[in-house]
Amino acid sequence: MLPIAISKLGNEKMLSTLHSVPVLFSHSRPSFTVPATGASSAFCTARSNPCFKRYGLKGNYCSSMRRWRSLRSASSTSGPAYPFITNQLTSDSPRHTIFQEVIKDARDKFTKEISFQSKDKDISLAKALLYIAAEDQAFVAFNREMDTQYLSRERGNVSAPNDAQEWDSVKQMSLGGKNINEWLSELDSIAKEVEAELVSREIGCHLGEVLEAVNVVLFELRGFKRLPVLADSKHSYLHSVLSSGHGSAILLSVIYIEICRRLGLTILGSRVGEDFLIWPQTSYPEELFKVTSGRSLFAIVNGNCVEDPKSLASELTSTSLLGLEIAKNRDIIGIALANLIRLHWKRASRSNPGLMLTSPLRQVHTTDKVDNPNIPLLRPQDLRLAIMALERLLILQPHNWAMRRDYGLMLYFNRDLGGAVQELSICMAFAPEEEVKILEPFVEKLHLMRLELSWKQLGMLVT
Secondary structure, three states, X not given: OOOOOOOOOOOHHHOOOOOOOOOOOOOOOOOOOOXXXXXXXXXXXXXXXXXXXXXXXXXXXXXXXXXXXXXXXOEOOEOOOOHHHHHHOOOOOOOHHHHHHHHHHHHHHHHHHOOOOOOHHHOOHHHHHHHHHHHHHHHHHHHHHHHHHHHHHHOOOOOOOOOOOOOOOOOOOOEOOEOHHHHHHHHHHHHHHHHHHHHHOOOOOOHHHHHHHHHHHHHHHOOOEEOOOOOOHHHHOHHHHHHHOEEOHHHHHHXXXXXXXXXXXXXXXXXXXXXXXXXXXXXXXXXXXXXXXXXXXXXHHHHHHHHOOOOHHHHOOXXXXXXXXXXXXXXXXXXXHHHHHHHHHHHHOOOOXXXXXXXXXXXXXXXXOOOHHHOOOOOHHHHHHHHHHHHHHHHHOOOOHHHHHHXXXXXXXXXXXXXXXXXXXXXXXXXXXXXXXXXXXXXXXHHHHHHHHHHHHHHHHHO
């Protein structure tokens, strides 16, 4: 029996290296969280923070705080701001408005799906992940069209060929040949295949037999396979995994959860060491560890890692299983987003060996030189996709100061100095004191860089 997807989440200590970004997701609550009941006092404290006055943020502070607050209570009528995406969609493209509307619509629908005003159990993992894919693909399609137009102009063509996709909304948008509703129907079809497998074997509805049938359909008949190393971002998007059968472990786990949900089974999950384990909800967890035909039900669901003595999963018992923190739907979406951030950052920084997201914070203490050219050159599209994924992660965890720091640093690498100063200043208002001491000199230098650029621009206008 082939194992189902087991999510290798990687060593947190390595997340800030070239091949990843700092720890951006955890099943546990952030170490520093502003309680919802104390938000007013927290924001009042932030207003008196000298960094906002020093770096000229006083005028924009209230609007920044309102936008930051809105992330906590995101709903269909109050989606996140799109400063980054909006700046990229210029009027040079005849489909500028369509791309902009599709990207914003995808973000709004994602925000509505994971809204804190709705119950976690009502969140559709498949819908949320498909909205993520739709937004990213629309952005990539926009860039591709812009490249085509610029190339045509360079060649002297009067008009650029219009190879744009024939869609003008998220619902109509094609993701690998199917729209979102059709991909949801694909999951329905897989569930029906499992039902047919049970009928053909004349198997009853015992829990173990149903899970055995799910494994047969997914990993034998359909040939789904986990890729240990992800080099292509397409394997981190749900529609691509459904289409190719190859993808990241967490997305294969999502597919397993969605199929079982359609069969009336509730699948739970939790992070255990470097693995993400899943198992069926039951009132008698000891049944999961009873060995039948050489394997326990827990092993049937999670595969070889349960039997690997090097894995923490091998030490689990029915008693210790009850002590695990169950991952909510929002947590699982967060894992998928964190994987996207790590992958896009790795691709963006490929030409800068040894570059870490937090490298600028260390460099500011070793040099007094402040020049815009010192900002490393990264692959722009991959950097922007990483920023977009981090924006969504901030919707899930708006009070996480570490994510706010990472977002500000990514804006710095994207040469958006104003946005970087704003986000890092907001971060400093809620970060622990030791982190503020690290961030403040860097933010001060960013402010000086902005002033220097302003003076240069003014000088060019005068001359």
